[in-house]
Amino acid sequence: MTSLVCSTCHHSFSDDLPRWQCTCGGLLDMVFQPDVTINQISSANLSMWRYRAVIPLRHDKNIVSFNEGKTPLLDIDIDGLPVKVKLDHLCPSGSFKDRGASVLVSKVKELGIQHVVEDSSGNAGAAIATYCAAAHIGCDIYVPASTSAGKLTQIEAMGARVVKIPGSRDDTARAVLQQAQHIYYASHVWNPYFLHGIKTIAYEICEQLDWSAPDFFFTPVGNGSLLLGAFIGFGELLNAGMIAKMPRLCAVQSAHCAPCAEAFFLNQKTIVPIDPQPTLAEGIAVAEPIRGAQIINAVRQSNGDFITVLDNEVKLWLDKFYKKGLYIEPTSAVVFAGLSKYKRKLGKNDTVVTIITGHGLKTNKKV
């Protein structure tokens, strides 16, 4: 049984209702506790849908997929530290967001919805637009006016209507909320189906490590869809007895915009107001993440940590990755800058996993 439960008033909604928010305005989380075994994984399917048994969709006929996921786990040396890196920039639209978009747009199709709205710094919008194109569902994507040209071109090419909002990423989020009162909000932040697509990365990592959990998983964090999706996925695997421990989740934020890190270091449970500064890491420039308290809780519960990095450190690691032959976008360099700072806190035998979140072709200018 799958249901959506409000994190504020605990009201529960059936999964056949087109709800992305509680009537009280609260965030919805999914109540869905799959008890998966290795036998239920369809090994013939070489995509994230091999974990179909743990994806909360009623009917297979509604699956919208390009066989995304099942990305390589590549060994990369970060300043002498051996790190295993998921190459999620190789997903069909060029970012890890395709995992969430595949599941969310499948659910949108299942609900019979013809048109959605979404807001994004670019990548989630491109992913939702891509899967909506495949499913012949209309979409309006709200973006900050400053979004990279590569991402805008991609969203428009997919047939979506782009709505550019002057100001910050948070101003864009506020603008779309008005539209979302009458059009279904296919949000990668509010909508829990998105997180249940992202969680497949945890299943893939553990399978690629011969059904064991890494000691650490490092993620960039803006709105936290990657971190929270991974937390759900590793949690399900732990619950099902398929792994023996929860990896320590380490979240890397830009020092120019680090609301969760600041709250964590101040020992707060919810985000603290900050004065955000512009950053190269446009994908994580989120000053007021809606799921901020959940992000901080996931890091604490997993005995993880926060790291902040400056733009010059991001630039340094971006260049280092270009020199390795890996064309990544600036936001994706954030975790490597963070790892190199955190390296001395890691044990020699720790298994450290991270991810390349977005392709360099998205930001078609050299920084």
Ligand SMILES: Cc1ncc(COP(=O)(O)O)c(C=O)c1O
């Ligand atoms: C390239 C890239 N990396 C990381 C992130 C961070 O994802 P989240 O906002 O879910 O924390 C984003 C979000 O847009 C992104 O575009």
Ligand SMILES: [Zn+2]
């Ligand atoms: Zn509620």
